[in-house]
Structure formats: C-alpha cells, structure tokens
Amino acid sequence: MTNTPEEVGERLVELLPRLRRFARSLSRNQHDADDLVQSAVERAWRHLGQFKPGASLASWTFGIMKNAWLDNLRARKRRGEVALPEDSGEHPAVSPVDTHTSLWSVSEAMNKLPEDQRLAVAMVLVEGMSYKEAAEVLEIPVGTLTSRLARGRAALAAALTGDDGGNPA
C-alpha cells in the first residue's frame, strides 16, 4: 500500500454518494441503507491490508458492501428476526414524496427480487457498472451475471407494468 490513510479516507469519502445509492437500492429503507454503508466502510478500513495496489478501490469497496449485505440478510434469517419498525416499509428507501412519480414502486419492486438478481440490477442499472466489472465484484462469470440481470429486468418490467410511471415492458 502506497496510499496514506488520509488519501484512502478521502477516496472513500468521494465514493460515499455512490455507496449510499447502491445501498439504497438494496435496502428497504434509508436507515438500513446507511447502516450498510457504514459497516462496509468500516470493514474496508479493517481489511485495507487485503486491497491490492492498482486495483479499483470502488470495485473493492462495492464487493465488501455486497458481502456485508448478504451477511446481514443471512443473520436476520438465522435469528428468524421479527419485523422491527424499520422493516415495516413505512420509511422506504425513496422518499414518500416521490410516490407520485412511482419511484417508491421501483424500490418495492427491487425488494421483491431474489438476492442475486437484485445485486445484478443494482450494479448495472443503478450503479452503471459494465457487465465485466459487475461480474468481477460479484465473483461470478459474465454469462451468469447476464442471465441474472435479464431475469431481474424481466421481473421488474412485469412488476412495474401498468402503474403510472410509464410502461417499460
């Protein structure tokens, strides 16, 4: 590592808006999303020694967040966690004022996707990653990424058809 802690810190700060956007597309509400961002950057700091110089800090950090998100989901399932207030859907990941433009329904539709499809959609459609970059972050072959993305898109198109936000399918 040739980066000083200050440099790493500033680069992570620059990444925060994207990390938050990514987290928001994976989480049910804003609070959970920011908790996810926080645990991801904390993990990044803890495991900084594993970061290969020359690699993309963004891809590496997105990968950490992906793992943190999956760990959270598994932990919740293991605990058989009862829905707490933040899971009630009353504080969705997009602001309720957006509901008239049906952004809320996008968030709801995303939440119904299986985990692997949600990750593919979040990385390519929300974050604008190339298939190759998304496949690397997810540690899967590009072909697998492509088919997950296609299935996720088809499900989203079906879920969003007929509401007032347009007719993507």
Next chain:
Amino acid sequence: MKYDDETLMAYADGELDAKLRAEISTAIVNDPTLARRVEHQRALRSRIAGAFAKVMDEPLPERLLDAARGKQMPAERGKVLQFPARASRPPAAPWRVREWAAMAASLILGVLLSWRMFGPSHSEVMVASGDALVARGTLANALDTQLASERRGDEPVLIGLTFKARDGNFCRSFIMSVTRTAGLACRVGGDWQVAATDTVSASGQMQQASSALPPAILSAVESRIDGVALDADAERAAQHSGWSPAP
C-alpha cells in the same frame, strides 16, 4: 424471434461486440417491433437508474463521513456502555432495543448497591405541565447532558438508549435507581416530556438482565423508534445539537 431478450438487453446496455451491435442497429431500422423491444429495455434501465439518482445529491451524514475517514473504528462502538473492550469483536451491527435494554439493565444491580451508600437526597424530578409530565431537576439534567458512552456507573439517573422517534424528536430511556423507576422521555419544545414510566423489578429478579427495562417502557420505545438506537457518536451529535429535532 431472431434476437432474444438477453441479446437486446446487452445491446441497450452497450455491451455487445461491434459486429453484432452493427447488425442489430441495421435491423432496427426496418423492424418497428424490434425497435420497440430495445426501447423497452432502455426505458426500464433509465427508470431504475432515475429512481435512485437523487441519492447522489443528498447531504452526507456525519457518521458516514467519520467512518469513511476511519475515525470511527468498530472497536469503539462496542464500548458504548463502557463494557470491557474485547480483543476482537465481530463487526458491530446496530443494536436492537432489547440488546440495549439488556446492557443497560446489567449495570443497574451494581449501581443500586452503590447508590444506597452514596445517593444524594431525592428531589422533585417530574412535574405536571399542562397535561404532560415534564422532567425536572436531576432527571432533566441527566437527560440533557448524560451520554451513555461516558457513563461512570454511579449516576443517580442512568440513561439507556437514545433514539429518534418517528416524529423526528429525540427520546431517551432512563432508570432512576433510587426510586427504581424506569421511563421514557421525549424532547418536546425545550422540555423532556415523560412518555411512560414503570417500576423496575425487585433486585432479586434483576439478575435477569433483560427483564429490568419493564415491558411498558420497551413497548413505549418500540412504538416510537424510527430505525435503531443511536450509537455513541450519533448520541453525542444529538446532544451537541441541543436535542433539536432531526430534519
């Protein structure tokens, strides 16, 4: 159908090689159905991307800036209630109400024992104001100033969890050891309105740590809490802001 959805999706995403891309670009010109299918792929993409685009312009929460700069190391988060730091903790997950309650409760027994010996005289801590009960004296002072992360353990009032309520106001649970009263107070205007109180179990039962915050208080917490309890940094930030309601 010559081109399947997966191929058209990749075309819309700019992911095809030059040859296939040129082939489809040409085909679209003479095939309105094909053009529409590509357009649906593009529209879906821009709708999904657009739904989350605004997040990029939102102000960044202080806790995330601190975490990104490495200021808040995970080990610090485990020390919120001054428990002995462990050599290696698992990554700190946000604490749930019951975890906070259990931690707070496990401190009470020792406090109660020392309180008997060192406690100051009991003065008025709650007064009626309109139709609300408002904290005063030692209680108001503790609610204003005391941070769970800086607890010594011998305070007359123990602050448990601090959280943001759904109406944006801050609420804090407390236990007054001398009267064995637990309660929940929420900031309204410049006052701490006491939303609920209950009696803490007798000391014999208090070894069951999680039972110490009475169910009435726990349910008062759960009916108000927006998200999870504040961590040490957020608690400090809220105190610095004078407990003014979060935007």
